[in-house]
Amino acid sequence: MITRRFVAGLVATLVAAAVILVLPLFLSDTHEYRFAFVATFFIAALGLQILTGYAGLISLGQSGFMLIGAYTTTILSVDHGWHELATIPLAGLLAGIAGFLFGFPALRLRGAYLALATFAIPIAVIALAKKYSDFTGGGGGKNLTRVLTGHEAYVLTWPIAGLMFVLAWLLLLGKLGRSFRTIRESEIAAVSSGVNLTVTKTLAFGISAFFAGVGGSLYAIVIGFVNPDTFSINLSLLLLIGVVVGGLGSLVGVVFGALFIEYVPLYAPDILSWAEKPFGSPLDPQRAGAGAAVYGFSLLLVLFLAPYGVAGLLRRAYKSLAPSSYTH
Amino acid sequence: MPLLKLTDVRARYGQVAAVHGISLTVDDGEIVSLLGANGAGKTTTLRAISGMVATEGSLAFDGKPLPRKAEGTARRGITHVPEGRGILGELTVWENLKMGAYLRRDRKAVASDLDEVTSELPWLRARRDQQAGTLSGGEQQMLALARARLARPRLLLLDEPSLGLAPIIVEQFFALVRRLNEEQGLTVLVVEQNANAALELSSRAYLLEVGRVALEGASADLREHEGVRKSYLGY
Amino acid sequence: MAQFVQQVVAGLGDGAIYASLALALVLIYRATHVINFAQGEMGMVSTYIAYALIAHHGWSYWPAFVFTLGVSFLGGFAIHETVIRPLHRAGELTVVMATIALLVILNGLVSWIWQPDEKILLSPLAGGTWSIGSVAIPQQSVYDLIVVLVCVTLLWLLFRYTKLGLALRASAVDPSASRLLGVRVPWMLSIGWGFAAILSAVAGMLAASAQFIFTPGFMQVTIIYAFAAAILGGLESPVGAVVGGLTLGVTINLLGTYFPGQISPDMRLPVALALLLLVLVFRPAGLLGRTVVRRV
Numbered sequence: 001m002i003t004r005r006f007v008a009g010l011v012a013t014l015v016a017a018a019v020i021l022v023l024p025l026f027l028s029d030t031h032e033y034r035f036a037f038v039a040t041f042f043i044a045a046l047g048l049q050i051l052t053g054y055a056g057l058i059s060l061g062q063s064g065f066m067l068i069g070a071y072t073t074t075i076l077s078v079d080h081g082w083h084e085l086a087t088i089p090l091a092g093l094l095a096g097i098a099g100f101l102f103g104f105p106a107l108r109l110r111g112a113y114l115a116l117a118t119f120a121i122p123i124a125v126i127a128l129a130k131k132y133s134d135f136t137g138g139g140g141g142k143n144l145t146r147v148l149t150g151h152e153a154y155v156l157t158w159p160i161a162g163l164m165f166v167l168a169w170l171l172l173l174g175k176l177g178r179s180f181r182t183i184r185e186s187e188i189a190a191v192s193s194g195v196n197l198t199v200t201k202t203l204a205f206g207i208s209a210f211f212a213g214v215g216g217s218l219y220a221i222v223i224g225f226v227n228p229d230t231f232s233i234n235l236s237l238l239l240l241i242g243v244v245v246g247g248l249g250s251l252v253g254v255v256f257g258a259l260f261i262e263y264v265p266l267y268a269p270d271i272l273s274w275a276e277k278p279f280g281s282p283l284d285p286q287r288a289g290a291g292a293a294v295y296g297f298s299l300l301l302v303l304f305l306a307p308y309g310v311a312g313l314l315r316r317a318y319k320s321l322a323p324s325s326y327t328h
Numbered sequence: 329m330p331l332l333k334l335t336d337v338r339a340r341y342g343q344v345a346a347v348h349g350i351s352l353t354v355d356d357g358e359i360v361s362l363l364g365a366n367g368a369g370k371t372t373t374l375r376a377i378s379g380m381v382a383t384e385g386s387l388a389f390d391g392k393p394l395p396r397k398a399e400g401t402a403r404r405g406i407t408h409v410p411e412g413r414g415i416l417g418e419l420t421v422w423e424n425l426k427m428g429a430y431l432r433r434d435r436k437a438v439a440s441d442l443d444e445v446t447s448e449l450p451w452l453r454a455r456r457d458q459q460a461g462t463l464s465g466g467e468q469q470m471l472a473l474a475r476a477r478l479a480r481p482r483l484l485l486l487d488e489p490s491l492g493l494a495p496i497i498v499e500q501f502f503a504l505v506r507r508l509n510e511e512q513g514l515t516v517l518v519v520e521q522n523a524n525a526a527l528e529l530s531s532r533a534y535l536l537e538v539g540r541v542a543l544e545g546a547s548a549d550l551r552e553h554e555g556v557r558k559s560y561l562g563y
Numbered sequence: 564m565a566q567f568v569q570q571v572v573a574g575l576g577d578g579a580i581y582a583s584l585a586l587a588l589v590l591i592y593r594a595t596h597v598i599n600f601a602q603g604e605m606g607m608v609s610t611y612i613a614y615a616l617i618a619h620h621g622w623s624y625w626p627a628f629v630f631t632l633g634v635s636f637l638g639g640f641a642i643h644e645t646v647i648r649p650l651h652r653a654g655e656l657t658v659v660m661a662t663i664a665l666l667v668i669l670n671g672l673v674s675w676i677w678q679p680d681e682k683i684l685l686s687p688l689a690g691g692t693w694s695i696g697s698v699a700i701p702q703q704s705v706y707d708l709i710v711v712l713v714c715v716t717l718l719w720l721l722f723r724y725t726k727l728g729l730a731l732r733a734s735a736v737d738p739s740a741s742r743l744l745g746v747r748v749p750w751m752l753s754i755g756w757g758f759a760a761i762l763s764a765v766a767g768m769l770a771a772s773a774q775f776i777f778t779p780g781f782m783q784v785t786i787i788y789a790f791a792a793a794i795l796g797g798l799e800s801p802v803g804a805v806v807g808g809l810t811l812g813v814t815i816n817l818l819g820t821y822f823p824g825q826i827s828p829d830m831r832l833p834v835a836l837a838l839l840l841l842v843l844v845f846r847p848a849g850l851l852g853r854t855v856v857r858r859v
Contacts (some may be wrong), residue, residue, distance in 0.1 A: 120836035289674025294665030307653030402745030414740035
């Protein structure tokens with residue numbers, strides 16, 4: 001089991017952990033705050049990686065499960081006096097159950113049909129949140145009572161992110177991970193090797209929704225406010241982009257994905273200004289839409305240059321450094 | 329000058345080399361067969377000719393180098409009936425036939441060719457609107473041949489036509505190919521695992537083993553060759 | 564009764580727009596096995612081009628409409644050649660991601676170039692009604708239905724009776740066999756994208772008229788209905804997409820009219836998707852899709 005690949009993954013993880021530990025010393029409070037968001041996306045994206053990267057089930061519903069987690073935390077802490085931290089496991093659990101239940105009707109759907117069915121999840125959940133406004137604060141949203149500083153948010157979210165990462169790794173280690181990967185390759189092959197499709201697929205949905213719920217819960221705590229429209233399909237797309245950019249099937253890659261989705265849209269106008277300089281800045285980079293165009297273009301660039309994500313690039317770099325000894 | 333000349337052709341699928349330097353020729357009006365066991369490189373050789381795989385070496389057709397893309401080789405008059413027949417299953421019988429004439433512009437001649445082909449096989453016209461994928465294996469093979477004829481090829485490549493077919497169908501099929509060769513001068517390069525049938529049909533043959541030409545010569549001679557008889561003819 | 568007829572006609576008009584976009588999705592899926600998330604935005608860009616021709620360059624409606632269709636064809640063709648084709652080796656998900664990137668880029672570019680404020684692109688029939696007794700038939704809806712049916716019919720004729728159409732269908736069915744027959748398959752696939760772009764341009768321009776005002780995001784809800792319609796009909800069934808779109812339009816309209824309490828405008832979309840999910844549970848390949856038997 002101690003293969004070269006395992007060692008490489010371990011080293012990468014330790015390096016990342018070290019960086020994350022040390023980073024607060026160099027970041028201002030605002031930046032720490034932003035980085036805390038990266039952690040919440042990271043957790044939700046981790047769940048999506050399990051579902052899509054490992055089990056091969058494309059889902060656009062992750063933001064809907066985040067919403068469930070976020071609102072669980074909000075309602076419990078604001079209306080029922082729970083301590084925010086205590087709500088996190090329950091938020092994950094409720095989201096996880098919802099995901100698990102969704103797995104049943106989803107059993108019969110494959111590929112494109114499944115992806116489009118999952119489209120319905122955030123839309124349905126948002127509509128429900130808006131409808132039962134007495135409970136949820138409706139379209140206007142709901143505020144949480146506690147407000148965190150950037151540093152507090154960072155210290156809260158990243159250890160949990162680390163925990164979830166280890167959890168994901170452990171889950172995927174044994175039989176379950178293999179079952180997921182087999183399903184991704186071929187469902188028929190999976191069944192012939194004794195994989196119970198029903199159990200495995202619903203578990204995949206359930207587990208990934210659990211991660212989304214935890215991510216959503218943390219997101220609510222960090223931002224101090226929930227609003228149904230935050231968890232629209234756009235967020236699901238964003239998470240999917242994060243997983244693909246990081247590299248499908250790579251847990252470590254998800255970090256890069258989370259960084260991409262948090263920072264590229266943020267710095268898009270700056271990137272644009274810099275890119276425009278040689279041309280004399282014909283179009284105002286601050287105008288609406290410019291940032292989005294740059295963000296989309298960066299994504300396209302990544303897809304062209306690194307279709308297997310950052311993890312793929314790293315793997316290629318690693319291969320070129322140690323060509324003869326690399327065994328897949 | 330031979331119609332088709334391959335000199336030291338190599339071909340690979342990704343990193344795996346399947347053909348390691350094959351040289352062969354086919355003259356106008358000949359039927360030549362490529363024999364060999366599974367994995368010998370026969371199919372790959374055909375695909376190298378029709379431009380479906382990456383190749384190195386010299387491939388000359390009519391004295392000029394062959395294009396390296398399938399669309400190009402088809403345009404030069406090479407019709408490749410692939411393994412599994414390449415029938416467009418969701419299209420009708422008639423639509424498949426029409427696709428045979430895809431590259432042709434002479435509508436009147438195409439119409440008369442269609443008449444000729446369907447008069448020999450009347451069921452093609454009778455079942456013209458049937459989905460081609462629902463035909464039996466033998467019928468699909470006949471359809472594939474009819475479709476190939478509509479292209480008026482200068483060189484016909486047949487990949488394992490007898491695969492999965494009952495012996496009597498194979499006989500009928502090869503009889504038709506022989507007749508086309510004798511009456512219309514159709515040049516054929518056929519790949520077959522069924523060495524008996526192939527040697528009876530062709531005038532010359534190449535025996536491939538592990539991506540190389542192991543033996544070549546007149547079919548009659550190969551039929552008498554002891555090694556061939558033991559390994560490939562079964563007696 | 565009068566209201567029923569009105570709502571059915573209005574529903575058919577909306578449904579025609581969904582049908583056109585759904586058909587574009589099906590066309591692309593059949594040809595290249597890609598779910599083009601950017602199809603709605605492509606239609607949106609086409610609409611803005613038409614708008615620019617009319618509002619900034621003084622063209623009249625019909626010439627602008629037709630010209631936009633031509634430009635859209637080229638745009639769809641180009642997108643397939645430059646973005647989709649190079650990436651298709653990296654896998655289905657990567658290509659889908661690319662369409663998402665396109666979605667974001669197109670939306671951003673349009674906001675940037677034309678500003679996100681409200682614009683107007685009215686067809687000659689917008690707002691008018693025909694009175695037949697006590698029934699007021701919205702002209703726009705009838706117009707939407709006719710235009711889409713004409714486009715769909717023309718496309719059908721092309722696919723069924725022309726050599727190009729046959730080659731397009733062959734390329735989708737078996738690209739490798741088609742290449743051996745001499746078809747330039749990648750070219751064909753790009754042409755398929757071009758036709759899909761025409762359909763989404765039609766949907767966009769009609770929707771802009773139907774909604775009276777539009778902004779860069781105006782196709783984002785329509786594309787969801789179109790996906791629902793395409794799936795309902797079966798992603799590989801063109802007939803299904805059209806029938807699905809029309810049915811969806813009429814059903815949503817009628818439900819919204821007769822159950823205004825439960826089905827507020829906000830709830831229309833979730834209801835549509837709930838219906839979709841329901842259908843998929845019993846017929847995973849859509850109502851008219853091919854049921855591939857995989858008892859696994």
